[in-house]
Amino acid sequence: xxxxxxxxxxxxxxxxxxxxxxxxxxxxxxxxxxxxxxxxxxxxxxxxxxxxxxxxxxxxxxxxxxxxxxxxxxxxxxxxxxxxxxxxxxxxxxxxxxxxxxxxxxxxxxxxxxxxxxxxxxxxxxxxxxxxxxxxxxxxxxxxxxxxxxxxxxxxxxxxxxxxxxxxxxxxxxxxxxxxxxxxxxxxxxxxxxxxxxxxxxxxxxxxxxxxxxxxxxxxxxxxxxxxxxxxxxxxxxxxxxxxxxxxxxxxxxxxxxx
Numbered sequence: 001x002x003x004x005x006x007x008x009x010x011x012x013x014x015x016x017x018x019x020x021x022x023x024x025x026x027x028x029x030x031x032x033x034x035x036x037x038x039x040x041x042x043x044x045x046x047x048x049x050x051x052x053x054x055x056x057x058x059x060x061x062x063x064x065x066x067x068x069x070x071x072x073x074x075x076x077x078x079x080x081x082x083x084x085x086x087x088x089x090x091x092x093x094x095x096x097x098x099x100x101x102x103x104x105x106x107x108x109x110x111x112x113x114x115x116x117x118x119x120x121x122x123x124x125x126x127x128x129x130x131x132x133x134x135x136x137x138x139x140x141x142x143x144x145x146x147x148x149x150x151x152x153x154x155x156x157x158x159x160x161x162x163x164x165x166x167x168x169x170x171x172x173x174x175x176x177x178x179x180x181x182x183x184x185x186x187x188x189x190x191x192x193x194x195x196x197x198x199x200x201x202x203x204x205x206x207x208x209x210x211x212x213x214x215x216x217x218x219x220x221x222x223x224x225x226x227x228x229x230x231x232x233x234x235x236x237x238x239x240x241x242x243x244x245x246x247x248x249x250x251x252x253x254x255x256x257x258x259x
Contacts, residue, residue, distance in 0.1 A: 004059075004071045005030060011059045012210050022047055022055045024210055028182040033071040038064060097226065097235065102243055104224040109247070117203055117219055118251035121146075124175050129156045130163050131179040132187060138179040138205075138241040145249045149256075160187065167191045172199035181225070181237045182208045192216045205244065207237055 008023050015023060022045045026033060032041060042049050049064075056067035121127065127146075131139035136158030143156035157163055167176070168191075176195070183189055183206070192213035195202060201218040204211075207225035214220045223240050 004033075004067065004074055007059055009210060015055075015058060017212070018047055018051055019055045019058055020210070020212055021045060022052065023059075024208065024212070025184075027210060028184055028208060030071060031075060033068055034075060094235065098239060101224050101226045101240055105240060105243060108222065108224065109244075113219055113221065114247060114251050115255075117221075117248060118255040120175060120201060120203065120218070121151075121252045122255040124173075125151060125153045127151075127154050127175045127177060128166055129154065129177045129179075130166070131156075131158055132160055132163065132185075133158075134236065134238055135179040135181060135241075137238050138245065139177075141242055142177065142179075142245045142248075145245060146252075149249065149253055163187075164191070167195050170195045170198045170200040174198075174200040175203070176200060177203045177205070179205050179241055180208075181206060181227075183211055189213055205241065207240075 005027055008027060012020065012023055025045045029044075032044065036044070038049050038052060042052050045052070047055075053064045056062075056064040059067070061067040061070065129139040129142050131137070136156070139156040139158060143154050146154045157166065170176070178188060180188060188204075189212055192202065193216060196213075196216040202216070203219045203221070204214075204217045205221045205223070207223050207227075209222045211220075221244070223237075223244055225237055226235050226240055227237050
């Protein structure tokens, strides 16, 4: 069964800027391809119907109709790939799902990247940790864990206006740790170029592998997105971030105790 999401990601680096914006939206909202009209999809992606058709062709389909059909087939297959949901034990299913995604986290994390992030913390005490909406829970958790191991000048923030002020006032050697599952609102997308030009370090922690500013970040860490699971779409991605935080804290403790 063709996986349209994988196909988008395989073509991503060769896409135009407009195509990449369409790609990011679809990766984050695959069901919209099936449930929304072409007109609405064009509006949601800030493009046009013709741009949507060209996008489908650039990733290997004859047109948007074929792409939409293949997405529908994939989602139906993905939703029915095992036993009936009603027959599942929710306790066993949810605990196993989280366990599987934590194991995926162990598979995808770059150990050298974790060490580089720990080095940043070992060399800086003035760090701002940012997150909007649910991602603010992760920002607060990381601040709390850092405070408990002796960091005294850590700030966490979840208000968009204040976050905007922090980023606008960024200067060389500032460190921002940003939690954002997808940046669906493109809040950070519109700000990262300016922050990078000022020389600030951005450590971006996300479940989206294809945000357009990825190369502008000092470190860009991608975690598996549990909310995309066919059964577990109601489960919270922040739990995976919490495990990532513990991994980072352990590396930071080792680094700071040796410095």
